[in-house]
Amino acid sequence: MWSVSEWVSNGHLPTAEVVQELVAEAHLRFAPVLDGQVADYIPALAAAHSGHFGLCVSTCGGALFEAGEARESFSIQSISKPFLFALICQAIGEEEAREKLGVNSTGLPFNSVLAVERSGEGLSNPMVNAGAIAATSLAPGASSEEKWAFIQDGFSRFAGRRLEIDERVFDSELATNRRNAGLATLLSDHDRIWWDPDEATELYTRQCSLSVTAADLAVMAATLANGGRQPVTGEQVIEAIHCQHVLAVMVTAGLYETSGDWLYATGLPGKSGVAGGMITVAPGKGGLATYSPPLDEAGNSVRGQLTARFLSERLGLNLFASRAEGSR
Ligand code: DON
16 A cells, blocks of 8 residues: 655746746747647548637646636647546556556557557557546446546536537547547456446546636646645545555656657656647646647647646756755
């Protein structure tokens, strides 16, 4: 059984004025960047505005600092994965979750089939599609409706408000996600899925279609930074111990095959989604969320990555940064 030590390696954020200034500066700096392509393999996502760019920082005390389109809605997509994993760890325990899903990075794209085949046991990790579909299948409930109620309720508690599906995105992905259905079938061949594969795929697609804003994602990320306590509502959504395990998997696999580059640049756990959202978690300090639809080749928001790198440096968030004793 794991537990959180009395001593944790957290510092604190600069003053509110400095955080707001830097959030505004990040928006000014990166809004003109035009690199990247809006995802179109889910037809409904192709309609996104490539120029829209919002960001929000939530402190662990629940203060929000925003710039740009921080209140514009978009589908959560793969940013659902860490929150689902958190809820599953809470439901079945972190050891059982690790044994059933795996926690090692694949170094492969998010929808890789090889990710399932390579371990020989069908194990991947809950940040890639295969592991996330397997995690979805573990949601408590005797029917898909009960499982969905568990997922929607859990995500809503992270956000501090009722989250609803973007039906247009859901229908569009459900009609086109043959690859995810194939991954679920493959998992079933390895006995690595614990619900009907087609229904698990549908539940996974549903959770990816939950509509959020950067402001929602910032407080959701801040909940993971805050020992599982939602900073605005004060609700203990998951036990503190689960946060460190979720963040560990995010560090190694949150940006798929570019997770190493991400960690080198930010020194923080992060997670991206193909609708253009991205979260970065600074344990003990807060959460950053960005929304900007143009993506790089690996499916990660271009402006989101630039913003996370800039704010990690300027807000002093990098978990690996230190100064020599006596030089402060
Ligand atoms: O499974 C899919 O293809 C999408 N619902 C989610 C993929 C995704 O967001 C990948 N992330 N960058």
